[in-house]
Amino acid sequence: MSSADLELQLLALAADIEFPPAPDLTAGVRASLAQPRRSRRRWIVLALALIVVALAGVLAVPSARTAIERWLGIGGVKFEFVGALPQRTVTGTPDLGTTMSLRDAQTRAPFRIVVPPRDLGRYALYVHEPPPGGVVTFVYGGTKARARMILSELRGDYRPYIQKTMLQTQVVTETLVNGDRALWLEGAHSVEFSDAAGRFTSEPARLAGRVLLWQRGNVTFRLEGDLTLDQALKIAESVR
């Protein structure tokens, strides 16, 4: 069967698929909007763009700017909010650096590498430099291109920031990992790393989906994968 035939068959099939009847949501939406907003369980939804607008005046003050920029990031990661993500060629294979043994990686990293628990499965370890101090990455589930999950550790006490994350996402959710502040990002966003001179370089760059970021001591952790927030939190809490 040719690709065109297959696509035609799929389109024809669409008409015969039986979805459950769509409920009328208008009354439910109206009722929800009539209620005052409540924070849900342990996390708070941050309407980041509104905050940015509200703080635009404050940002003109240098001392306040530093505090606010830090607040709008976590550890070694800075956030930048953009209307449209930069156009990038997505190769599907992130440049994670050089594969090496844990011992070699530990001799290079200026922080103590936290090794994830064994029940997460086999991993391949990569170290990428720049940024200064490097990014140590555990890759789970096959090759880099088809990785199931990626856990990166990087210096969280470096200023200016090591990593810049450009967001076009709707919401960033604040949560906790073992009591440490964490942020959950959803939707496409672009990631860049700074070089030794502190300049953000367009390479290596990639587009990411769902990411949990948290900070413990002087290390920033970044967990990326096809995970729900609950799954990501469970994994993050096991990395200690």
Place this chain on the structure above:
Amino acid sequence: MRAAAGLAPAAARNRRPPAGVEPAVVGRPLDDADLVARAQRGDAAAYEELVTRYQGIAFRTAYVLAGSAADAEEAAQDGFVKAYRALRRFRTGAPFKPWLLEIVGNEARNRRRSAGRRERLAVRAAAEGPSGGAAPSPEATLVASEQRRQLLDAVEALRDDDRLVISCRYFLELSEEETAAALGIARGTVKSRLSRALERLRAQLGEVAA
């Protein structure tokens, strides 16, 4: 209201309101941009019109992603609520549908069920033959129905990434931009993922036929 659609064009042209009666304003329906602009100014009725317009596709998208009708309803409703509260951030001139589907997609993925607990898509029990032309024989209907079921089974058996991208593009008939938004991935990834998914589906169907 589509009552006017049943009138012959001449009759529609000749309609006149009785003297002394203000004609009702029956213009073109407001487009999404108009409704969004009104909703941004606090017009709840305008937002309800957007909910009515997109609740079907929002629910079906959430259903494909979450794998449960109950979760899909909750995800779609929460998505509309969050979208309303985020309307001020909506970029003027941008299409509303992908923006909404990104929010609903996020909600649905957070409720995603494991493969074992996921409700499967089904082919209508009494799927009719192609419209137009002669009615197919009962045997032909049966064969066509079986082929459709096999194709859907093959899609359902694909790994999640493949199944979702095919479902969004073909079953929900979302554009590349809308698919990227619903799945929370880049547009370029939709293209490459879809191409690989079709390849794997074709291979799978080849194995079934062999």
